Amino acid sequence: MSTRTVEQDLGRARKGVGVAGPGRPGRPAPRRPGASTFTLLAFAAPAIILLVLLNLYPVLYAGYQSLRDGSLISAGDFVGAENYLKVLSNPEFWASARFTVVFTLVGVFGSWLVGLALAILLKTKVPGSTLFKVLLLLPWVVPVVVSATAWNWLVATPQSPLPILAEALGLGNVLFLANPTLAQVTVCVFKVWISFPFMMMMMGAALASVDNNVYEAARVDGASRWQELTSITLPMISRSTYISWILMTIFCVNDFPTIFLLTGGGPVNATQSLVVMAYNTVFQNFNTGTGVAIAFVMTLVLIIISVALFRQIRKVQIL
Structure with missing residues (x-):
């Protein structure tokens, strides 16, 4: 039997000393990896391996293919960085890059402005606001094939409704998809039309987290609507705004069906973005190495843009 008494144990407990022996109060013993850690790793290993594969x-x-001059059925010979040099020296690549930049800027900021305006409008008490929200989601919910077909019916031929309307207004025979400039404008507007519901949902969720008491205090101080927007609303939803910009940038740069279904990259490659150019290079010209090199250049640009925007998010979190 132990010689320690209950009084001794209580005295040791009052001094912060455990019954089993002395120790440092407030400092738990360091945990050592045991069988449970290895068990968790063993359970997680199949999922990690699957994700890696x-x-x-x-x-x-794909990186291996970009360094060779292969096709869809043959890997070809190793050429090193020749595919990348060929891509960067190709005027068609830079023309596609310029359109991709314009398409992305219009798609991101155009859909953001429309989505933010609608989110602010629907935040107020408007009769039937729920029905309006459902109807405004339709451009995003409807498959892009259906939307592109509807827009082709609206603008593609001289017998389409919009060319007929333009001719009736005295603008002449306007062919929206045959003129390079009009085709670019049409594709950008179409992208804004199918993307603003996503931005509206993102901005609506961000606005819902802003306390109304802040607006009431600003009104008491005599702030105008524009001051409320620029000094309260935009700063307080900036994190969600940057995240939505990152996502929409990725969506626009990688958007293949919107352009391919509406114009196919024409006329005369006026609406050919980098992702459409990569597709044509691989699946129509059967030049896998160059096409994959284009895709890797796109990926590098997306990484740079995403890192820059994520740094802005971190700054907002610090503030």
């Missing part, structure tokens, strides 16, 4: 392997193999 599904994501890392295709990227590595």
